[in-house]
Amino acid sequence: MQPLGPGDPARVAGYRVLGRLGAGGMGVVLLGRSAGGTLVAVKLIRAEYADDASFRARFRREVAIARRVRTRYAVPVVDADTEAAAPWLATAFVPGPSLADAVATNGPLPVRSVRALGGMLAEALEAVHSAGMVHRDVKPGNVLLAADGPRLIDFGIARALDDTVLTAADAVVGSPGFLSPEQAQGRPVGPPSDVFSLGCVLVHAAAGTRPFGSGPVEAMLFRTVHDPARLDGVPAELRPVVDACLAKEPGERPTAAQLRATCAEDATGPAWLPTSVTHLIAERSARMLALPEIDATHVDRPAHADRPAHADRPTRGVSSDGPDTGGRSGPPGRRRMLTYLVSGAAGLTVAGSTAWLIGRDDGGGDNGARRRDTTEPVLHLGLQADLSGPGRRQGKAAEQGARLAVAEHNARDDEPFTLALTTADDRGDAAGAESAAHRLAADERIAAVIGATGADAVGATLDTYDGAGLTLVSVLDGDIRHLNRVLLCARPNNALQMYPVAQYLGLHDLDDIALVDDESEYGRQVTRLFAEGLRGTGGRNVLPETVPADGRDTDARVRDMIARSPGAVVYGGGPDGMARFARVLAKTGYRGPRIASQSAHDPGFPARAGAAAEGWLVVSTATDPSAAPSTRAFTRAFRTRHRADPPSFAAEAYDVVRLVTSCVRTLDRPRPTRHDLVPVLRRTTYKGVSKSYAFEPENGGYVGEGVFFYRVTGGRFRFLGSDPRKV
Incomplete structure (x- = not known):
């Protein structure tokens, strides 16, 4: 548990906040205690997301989904308020470590523990699937360990099986290294996807590794779809179960019920885990039980937290149950x-x-x-x-x-x-x-x-x-x-900066997207995952084209591309060939939407492309301080x-x-x-x-939106903001 930070509340509804359990792009997870002494994990959504009607609707959905799951191996929802100014969800608190922490601390689990883990998690997934849902993010970090069995957590990206409305946000849903081939390709997923992810979790528990390696996200996604699983460290007794779960075709995998029956073996009681892990559970449980009662306090955000020192704005205090101290309870001098x-x-x-x-x-x-x-x-x-x-x-x-x-x-x-x-x-x-x-x-x-x-x-x-x-x-x-x-x-990162472009294309119902790669590593990263997302979840036709940055055959390749009548042209290459490509494209008379990636957000592009740069829509990870x-x-x-x-x-x-x-x-x-x-x-x-x-705790990648639109107008970049609906 971490101490409370500036901006964290002292109380959420009837729960006294004791500390932080974690944080992510959408909010924080706090440790709370009820008036009766029960510990809960409170997921508190940040205000800027709560103001988004579509996000609030998704949060209501998450709460409803979590409440529908009934199994001893999933953490139950005990309270929630989806309509509060800062909506929140409270679940039972499990003081034990996650499977990821346990393996990192004590190494892989023995065979018997892995089989028991597989059986109990399969039972949890059976309940999820029976409720008409797919979890979509089964991974070691979402499995908490307790003496009487594991607990599956985080239904935040679960989706009902009968929901046919998919958004661009679902292009790749899950955690690379533990997602299924159909998730990696942006295809529709069902219960077999969770079984595949469970197979990846069992490999991690048994060998301390991932079946499709680590490294760049795009590389892991490619190996998940095309390469056989790496099971070198998995004991021979577990190979048949793991192999069945990791079948590339969804129809060839066992159901959660079949997997539970296969793994059902000593699946309860404290002896299901090795002594080193039970000691870790006991240590963390004792630490939580020993938490003292905490008097009501008032925490003030430092006066400078949201503004430069000279800015003429008042200090804003953090909501708490303590008295108003007039901002004098800040950090020590x-x-x-x-x-x-x-x-x-x-x-x-x-x-x-x-x-x-x-x-x-x-x-x-x-x-x-x-x-x-x-x-x-x-x-x-x-x-x-x-x-x-x-x-x-x-x-x-x-x-x-x-x-x-x-x-x-x-x-x-x-x-x-x-x-x-x-x-x-x-x-x-x-x-x-x-x-x-x-x-x-x-x-x-x-x-x-x-x-x-x-x-x-x-x-x-x-x-x-x-x-x-x-x-x-x-x-x-x-x-x-x-x-x-x-x-x-x-x-x-380069592979994800085009996500708002997918939203823009969907909002304008654009299809037959000419997607241009310039043979550079940057261009490869930008275009590959984007193409899969457009084809898979977006259901759009992609017209791939390679236009080398060195100028080889640029005129002929661009003419061939335009001959296929694209609804939009997206240039995903680096800066070297960008201006040349824009000039050649302008000569063809093409007047449809023209969109470029981060590399075009440089004064050199409109300077070299001249009139051919006018009207290009450019995405960038840099804001315009003079306009935002x-x-x-x-x-x-x-x-x-x-x-x-x-x-x-x-x-x-x-x-x-x-x-x-x-x-x-x-x-x-x-x-x-x-x-x-x-x-x-x-x-x-x-x-x-x-x-x-x-x-991202695992690899340091950026989590959040952080991409902005610009349009080249009069030889300069005009800032349009981050909302594709306003472009």
């Missing part, structure tokens, strides 16, 4: 926190990769207002960026945004620490990136690094940052090959500091600095290390000025 951090001067000694992140101020760098006391604790951040190479425009924008966040932080008197920013120019190439990463990783004071550089440079740094246990939060990179344990992508309502205060502060409008990715870098500092404030260790920060960042949900940030 620097002097009080300093006393806490440095009680015992020896505590500031650094040692290896566990060096304490908050040290003394070295007085260097442009880090905002002058600090009054050089003994104040300092949180050191790094910025790796292309400041002198081909990507220097974006690199300098990120540096300006990051420095503005640092200056505002240091200008406040109520912060428990000050900030220092160290920059490293990687020149935008692999050699420079590797050198920059070594420099930042060697500085043991640095807590995290902001990466404002290109995909090739990011790839060259990961071994260094991984070895140092140093988090890299990437503002620009979206290459799915780079996801690993220390990288956090602060933007949707949420960035007005940031833009005013940026103009005051730099006498210019903020460029693309300045607001995102500003947000990332504030995200990291908000995580450090939540740490309950007096002297946090780099390794403390990595898991906290992955569990954090943060609302920035540019967008909201949340991450």
